[in-house]
Amino acid sequence: MIRIPERDLPLPPALIEQLRATQQNPRYHAEGSVYHHTLMVLQQYERHVDDFDLSPAERELLYWAAILHDIGKPRVTRWTGTRWSAKGHERAGLPLARDLLLGQPQLTSWQCRQVLDLVRWHHIPLRWGLHQKPLDNYLLLATRLDLRLLGIFAFFDLSGRVCVDKGEVLHLVRTFNEETVPQVTERLGSYAELQQFYAKAPFQLKNALSRAISQEHAPLLEKLIRQEPIFPLTARPRFTCHLMLGGTATQLTEEAGRLPQAPTFSLDPLACLNHQDVHTWQLGLRPLKHFLSVYAQAGQAVSLTGRWIPAALRREIARHVRQLEGSLRYTWLEAPLATLIAEAEATPCLVDLYQQMDLPHPWEAHATRGI
Template identity: 25%
Template sequence: MEWSITTNRDWSTLEQTFSWAADMQHVPQDSIHHAEGDVAIHTRMVLEALQAMPQYQLLSPQQQQILWAAALLHDVEKRSTTQQEGDRITAPGHARRGERTAREILYTQVSTPFVIREQVAALVRYHGLPLWILEKPDPIKTLLEASLRVQMPLLALLAEADARGRICTDQRDLLDRIELFSAFCEEQHCWQTPRRFVNGLAQFTYFQKENGSPDYIPYDDLKSEVMMLSGLPGMGKDTFLKKHYPGLPVVSLDNIRRQHKLKPDDTAATGWAVQQAKEQAREYLRQGRPFAWNATNITRSVRTQWIDLFATYKARVRLVYIEVPYKDWLHQNKNREHAVPQKALMHLLQKLEVPAPHEAHEVTYVV
């Protein structure tokens, strides 16, 4: 039986079931691009347009459910980003924030397999990409990064439904842009499958450096390996290391805090702990010894900071993301020695950015 976000697609039922769906009717949109009205009207029109598309009807039942859920959620965070700029209405960053919200909803409210959840979240994140890809500073790199996370035919269908599910004067231009996007994907060999790289080092090097070529094969002069853990508190990172890598040295921010009795909410103390951890890591890196970097690392900006350091010392970075189902997570945290208050857990969950496949030499999902 395939997964679905809901078995009842009646709009009034959706509003009664999901508060975020009810919020859509109160969010205005710019009349030039959305003369149809508010976000609720637009979302309903997008869903109707999607289900009427022949390409959608040819998808497998599970693909249809994934795409329908993404269409329902694609503008979920216009509620928090919409603003008035003179006589215009904009919603900057709604797709990026919508990705995190979609992930949270499908983790806490609707039981969703990890792979399906991340497909929906990625579709929400990139739903505008087919319209604006050629205006990006580096269109090819942006496209290839997205291709590692989302199936491009599904993304193009979502963008087309988004364009058809509105009233505007430039709809033909929007549809033409989506056709160009599909051709661009074909040209860059990422339409049906993600762009293939020779190996993890080639992929990592391409996304880390500017003005690179996806066909470039770098010389492998890496000297050591760092296992970088990523996951919310209470997911079982310590247990994972003890079970699978009992002899591997570990640099842990939490251990440093506990050894020195530092409070997690003390900013100055946290800064000191980070410096201590960085020096420990540098010592292992200078010696060429493998080790584990154990911290939450739940945002890309934090991960990038450390991965750049490790790469400077020519270390191969294996990024391991760890996750358990929502109820198990709450139970594990409650029963651990250093439990985190649930309010703090929910705050961290809202910030979570699951590692993307291109962030390290190797990215593994233990879920």
């Protein structure tokens, strides 16, 4: 095992002990435990962060990504009989990473989202490079997160490990940073430019962009962004659907109260529907679809509230609202799981949903904000 100078990490002591106890495949991580790997990544961050043109905010995002990127490994690491495996640790780390980031008041909701994106996708430069994924995959991903920051973090992460194929690994990261990211930027623009483009896009163009992403149609996505097709300026949504998620019952009630004229539908009874049981799923969604259809026809804004819902339900709502020619607006209320538990609102189903969280695409709704 490689000896690494120990230091304090801004993590709960119990979590640090879990990271110490979580072993890794020595073929890829001869440095030892997840804790030791995290120390090495942080060391690489401090050694090389000045080599890149980064704003203070970007430096902080990368710092927290270094701390949090592998905290999902204690949840999923298993001995297969021949080696240690941590399959799915990127997504498994999101709930705890989110809760820890909510305790950092200097970070905005959008900055927390960017750190979580780095945690969720930090293996992409290596994994897709090994599998020689086509550029179309990266074009689609570029609308979701900042590929430039992803590549820089991948360099810190992969430099902070001891493995037999380190030269090949770092070559793949250099290729990502020096070839893939510039190609994507040339064709679509930077991440900041893409988010500004979407924010200013007319209603129908946002719908077309969302369809291109959901269908994984990169050529259409590029055409829509580069050519900016002209949609009728008279085209307006028939109604607005405000989807409010992630808070306590009190927070959700207060937020819905800011729209006193908007009828409210609670999604909590639908949260635990099994979307794989098609009959039960469709039957359970009938009241919601009827509610949306009635107020879409009347042209009246509505509010949907839920403490936490599965991604399948959220995407179904987005699809149905767009079918009804409505505008969908997400409001994320930043309540950590501990708050829900303390207020006796965390049912076993809700805890399970929280632990399975994934990040919605930032263009899934017509507008998104965090509170």
